[in-house]
Amino acid sequence: MSSLVLTGATVLTMNDALDVLEGPVVVRDGVIAQVGGRAPDGVPSIDLSGCVILPGFVQTHIHLCQTLFRGAADDLALLAWLRQRVWPMEAAHDEASLRVSTRLAVHELLRTGTTSVLTMETVHGTDVVLDTLASSGLRATVGKCLMDRDDAAPARLKQPVATAIDEALQLRAAYDGAGTGRIRVALAPRFAVSCTRELLEATAAVSTTHGMLVHTHASEQRDEIEVVRAIAGMGNLAYLADTGLATPRLCAAHCVWVDEAEQALLAERDVKVMHCPGSNLKLGSGLAPVTEMRARGITVSLGADGAACNNRLDMFDEMRLAATLQAVRLGPGALPARDVVWMATRAGATTLGLADAIGQVTPGFRADLVAVDVSGPLTAPSSDPYSTVVYASRGTDVRLTMVDGEVLVRDGVHQRVDAQALGHEARAEARRLMRRAGL
The missing domain is CATH 2.30.40.10 (Urease, subunit C, domain 1)
Known part of the structure; x- marks a missing residue:
């Protein structure tokens, strides 16, 4: 040994x-x-x-595939950010760009102390991301993005429900336990705006059958919530519950705009919340009620989100912002430093279902x-x-x-990466990707 x-x-x-x-x-x-x-x-x-x-820090909401989009989707609100920039760029990814985007993210994450991530990738090529991660040393739970609706999304990013679910299960069969056990596969329906009820219900059923985590976005911006209400006739979290997704396996990023009833639902169903303060600020989403959610016993962990909406993947930034933004909302001491370190370690491990393996120096x-x-x-x-x-x-x-x-x-x-060479390669691949995307 x-x-x-x-x-x-x-x-x-x-x-x-x-x-x-x-x-x-x-x-x-x-x-x-x-x-x-x-x-x-x-x-x-x-x-x-x-x-x-x-x-090691546990980041519970990341998009490794978006690292090459750093600086290419600034100064836009969420839905415009997706439809005008991020979705066209995701649709333009190929194997080479996905591989270098993943390597670039892994370098930054490890360099700044993150050892585990929960990441949502794009619709195609998640096998490339998983291959890259398996040899990277990083611990990762990975889901291919599931989408089947939204007229503004490129056709390449939408799949029939059966195809999307089948591909997700193929990835699970091929990669769960790869990298000497560091790699796991999750289900990742993007959010209710871009998923039909049929897809959400199918995801819930597969999660129940196979015990897979479900990684999604929820209640990030008010415009998103209004779109969901128009689609479903109910609020975002109520809709996810109605489709069968609101279980302890559901990992919901953001939850910025959640009222008391929705917070009670999150607590009752033991839904995990992933707080991304840097992304929420940059996209103008708002200030999440983190202190109130934690007081209800909701597990709230931290993530940087993607480089397209944060530009940094550094957990130190997210910890400082998490604490100071709650001080702005509720007064100094609303979220003490010790509690923030807990969110960055123990709460992240709980979110990943790995509380008995990581998150403590024990x-x-x-x-x-x-x-x-x-x-x-x-x-x-x-x-x-x-x-x-x-x-x-x-x-x-x-x-x-x-x-x-x-x-x-x-x-x-x-110890494994020539950082300067990686930077050169990433810039070249980003230029090629932007040309393919027509941006």
């Missing part, structure tokens, strides 16, 4: 007691074997003095870890590690990222 000792750091365990420990973290065969105490002799070690070690859990350098003057004096991580630290402060015990980023450098 391979072993490694991480020494010298303060450890935010994020266990149930929220213990903060000094001492080594011992990793053996991809699993955390020891936290604190005396380091074993004769085992290779990495000195992380001046760092805080915590569980013996027996997978060694998905991040070390954040807090020794510099920009984070001094670092008296409260939670505050330092949420309010003072940046993605560039990540010194080490580990998944399943493998060090993927060390001293701020991705």
Whole structure:
């Protein structure tokens, strides 16, 4: 078995007691074997003095396929953003552009401390994304996008219900458990605007039969809600419940505009909510009632969304925004830094159905870890590690990222990727994609 000792750091365990420990973290065969105490002799070690070690961040709403769209869909509201820019670009993807878009996203995510994601891809080519992820080191739950309606969507992005569901199940058969167990496949109906009731009900049935997570968008903007009301004659969350989707397996991104009755429904059905503050600000969507949802016992985790509507995939940005925006809504302290770190780790693990495997620095859990350098003057004096991580630290402060015990980023450098060459390749593929999209 391979072993490694991480020494010298303060450890935010994020266990149930929220213990903060000094001492080594011992990793053996991809699993955390020891936290604190005396380091074993004769085992290779990495000195992380001046760092805080915590569980790797879990981003629960990402679109890896949109990373090549960074900066190409700015300054638009949600429906115009989709119809005028994002859908044409997704329809123009080919194997080469999907592969480099995924690699570009993975590099940024690992470099800034994210070790697990829940991602919605586009309608075609999700096998390329899954292939790329399987060899990337990142832990990922992936769904091909399901769409069968919306006159403004390119024809290539719409599929008959049977075809869409069949392809999703083929991906599950081929890739679930790939990457030594890091890869899982989910169902991903885009949102009620672009899915018929038939597709939503079929998705609910497959989720029930196979126990698959369902990843969708819900109640992100008021215009979207009005479209759903015109289609279904009811509110967004009520409609999802009416189709059978509102179960503990439903992972609903955004939920910005949810009233008390809808929040009660989310809590009663144990629907998971993924909060994306950076995207919600950039698209002008609004400020989600995160504090109120958490008070009801709803699991609320964090995600950056895609690079097309955020431009960054850095969890440090999302943590800081999550805390400060609730302070604007309800006053300072409405969402304390420690709670935000919980959202970025434990709540994410719960959303993915992996609460017994990741999200804690605890013996027996997978060694998905991040070390954040807090020794510099920009984070001094670092008296409260939670505050330092949420309010003072940046993605560039990540010194080490580990998944399943493998060090993927060390001293701020991705160990598998030539970052400069990747940037050149991504720019060239983005130009070719934009020409295909006619943009």
